[in-house]
Amino acid sequence: MSRIGKLPISLPTGVQLTVGNDNEVTVKGPKGELKTPVDRDITVRTEDGSILVERPTEQKRHKAMHGLYRSLISNMVTGVSNGYTEQLELVGVGFKATATGSMLELALGYSHNIFLALPKEVTATAVTEKGKNPIITLTSIDKQLIGQVAAKIRSLRKVEPYKGKGVRFVGEQIRRKAGKTASK
16 A cells, blocks of 8 residues: 555645546636646545545556546645745856736846746745845645746856755755865
């Protein structure tokens, strides 16, 4: 039995789960609504304030999808009840970030500023304190979407290993290299 798939998902107060036709799972909560299609072989049901995900057989395909859909539904329940937050730090001289509406303007040491349009489900705030690195905070109810947007921002200027300059997640450890002078 799948260790992840067999665990029940507790349903917080104010969160509703409905399974529609074509096995589409809809989760509604105080922060919003998320939908995902579920494979027709996997069954999703609610029982005593918890969600159970079950598979019909012990086939390798069914085992793989059992844990996958349980994790996806769990992420949806957490998203509509609490939401998700990602924080990115800009490390480098002259690196700046400003968030206006659904646009994010980044100055990352290139000859031009980068304008990034954010999806409507993701909100961004940029904070710059004197003497500290600018921090971009992304919030959303969709875990996959916020991770994808954070990875896109990070890919605009990856952290280089010699000076540590670039865009990184807050708290991320970077392996630093010694450089040329270490060889002598």
